[in-house]
Amino acid sequence: MDLHILDHRLRVTSISKTGLEQYTHPLIKLIFLRNRTRCKFFSLTETPENYTVVLDEEGFKELQPSAHLQVEGSTWLPLNVVSNGNASSSSQAVGVTKIAKSVIAPLAEQHVSVFMLSTYQTDFILVSESGVSLPLYYVCVCVCVCSVPHATVHPVLIPENQFCVMSLDPDTLPAIATTLIDVLFYSNSPKEGASVDQDMEYIKFFSFSLIDGYVSLVMDTEAQRQFPTDLLFTSSSGELWRMVRIGGQPLGFDECGIVAQISQPLADSDISAYYISTFSFDHALVSPFFSLFDTQNILALSIS
């Protein structure tokens, strides 16, 4: 298992819900018109609060500054674990679980801030160039396993909708363009301004990434029904995931250890999980092969 530092310099940004319309033009270019941009790393995740956009410097140039765009101050570098075939062969788990002990825990011990971005293809661990000294008003996930005894217990939210992690041939992206545009840019109207309710049973969450030519999509089953069934694929047909959303209030920059806290116990129990950080909250997607009751207990044990 090798840890690679990829050749991208990334910005972590947030577009407000009401600002999306204004950014439709550059976002559609970045998603669909590969010939018109040199952006090679693009990720867009909708949550109830905002749209988290992670992209390289070439892509970032396309986003005009405005009151609707928040930009995390530092540059982030993506790390990527490439399995060399014989390492961690004992685990059947996928996602962050695979790298919890080998990468996430050691980074946390070194007080390195991480921003996780799991995709269908791999898990990107973004580390800030500026380390943990980030301005107060920016949110990132700081890992500090050493201080676990003082770690805050974050409320977790487990919405009822189920998610799938999918991909498609980038050459067939045009075939789902209008559906994807509809879901990303026009499906928000009825729920515009919905508050983030701890008791909410349904969470609006949709993630699209186009990284080095690979497409990854994370969506719930309701969104999935809108797409043609023959183009999107997942590793095992019909594989669904439950979301554990971490943080009742936006996660502050000065707190550490969240990804490690979550991934460590999942790894101990060999529970597969994807992990997607956004501007305000963290989201773990947990294997349905483990009951949610058990998951909650494990998470409760780990963070209390």
Place this chain on the structure above:
Amino acid sequence: MDLHILDHRLRVTSISKTGLEQYTHPLIKLIFLRNRTRCKFFSLTETPENYTVVLDEEGFKELQPSAHLQVEGSTWLPLNVVSNGNASSSSQAVGVTKIAKSVIAPLAEQHVSVFMLSTYQTDFILVSESGVSLPLYYVCVCVCVCSVPHATVHPVLIPENQFCVMSLDPDTLPAIATTLIDVLFYSNSPKEGASVDQDMEYIKFFSFSLIDGYVSLVMDTEAQRQFPTDLLFTSSSGELWRMVRIGGQPLGFDECGIVAQISQPLADSDISAYYISTFSFDHALVSPFFSLFDTQNILALSIS
């Protein structure tokens, strides 16, 4: 031949070249997401000056006012000629030529302002509810055949690029979505701010309309090459048209008779022609079966 007043109340608007980005969100909705809008009449025409958008009240609601949006003050009603099978059977011509004598000339004689919008399917003759008493700063085409002796001689421009008038099954619109989006919203960058040169050999002109479920596209052969060949169709394969653009300066509201002046001599010679009015200029698409030399002579005779 029956003249029908269709059940649409239309607005004629213009979006500036630099304002297009800001209107990408509503325009993409109007073009591609039929389920999200009740707009039934939508037409978007790019010229070197601006984007002319003609749409019904439902569609007009989607366009937020801004300095980039000019709105013609009055409401326009579309007239449509439905051939009843035996009328004008002597003419093989298509487009405005068919209706020059039966509709356009009589309307002009009645001093009724018209704004022409030819499509693949039919020719819409838009008439202003408020007649010819339009505010000075709005441009429309006023017809006043009675005053032909005093009519201004407008310079005409005949660019070298050739155009096709096409259609496609509206259900296959998603299949050309990314190409259409690219051509409409992203192909302008290198020519941004290009002046309207009387000697220009190439004119940027692209028209898309979605009216009562029917799609019509007018584009030059360069744009056509970007689209898949199997989806777009035209009445006769490879049929190309030359453009006669009318007006060296934007056509003023207080001048009359332009459409009639152009269509009358074309009809006399049975030359097929489409006719597309935009916010600033008029554009006749003339059948290639007639040489341009002859066309120029006929037009020169008619307007001098």
